[in-house]
Amino acid sequence: GDSVTQMEGPVTLSEEAFLTINCTYTATGYPSLFWYVQYPGEGLQLLLKATKADDKGSNKGFEATYRKETTSFHLEKGSVQVSDSAVYFCALSDRRYALNFGKGTSLLVTP
């Protein structure tokens, strides 16, 4: 079945450092891919998405490109801030529009 694998955390970075969180997927067909973020005490929020190969999703300085050839959707940000500290989930949607999540990567950004 469909699945998502993302890098284990926690990831600790200094403010203004470059961030990469790896995500790879296995799926039949052509899923849409998502990154969700969960801030402490809050619900999951959609960060960005891409619906077809080579699409780039971007939001709040974060970017991810749908790479069909490598089945990847890595999340990147050029300069992280303390306020980016959260748990990040990579996900794909299946034919039923439900979401299939990775395990989540905890990010801590220190001043």
Add this chain to the structure above:
Amino acid sequence: GAVVSQHPSRVICKSGTSVKIECRSLDFQATTMFWYRQFPKQSLMLMATSNEGSKATYEQGVEKDKFLINHASLTLSTLTVTSAHPEDSSFYICSAAPEGRVLQMTQYFGPGTRLLVL
């Protein structure tokens, strides 16, 4: 923005009792709602998909008689854990897809409900 609430945020109950969790879309109508379960340090696992006015569709391995889902209106879905046992302790999260936007895969998530069964 679209807001989804869950009530209660946390609940502690005795083994053998039933617990009801509500999921509400506060400022939009949701044709479809999803229920997920999250174990510590693990990903969210889809339990069931509920569509307003029809029976929920359960994922393989999820006992439909144990996890009763009712989607009686376009703004409310409930999950009832019947005869709860300690192994049902988990974090339950719902999401709601706005009416007419399911195909766009837009979902809004509730903050989750922490269930602890003693």
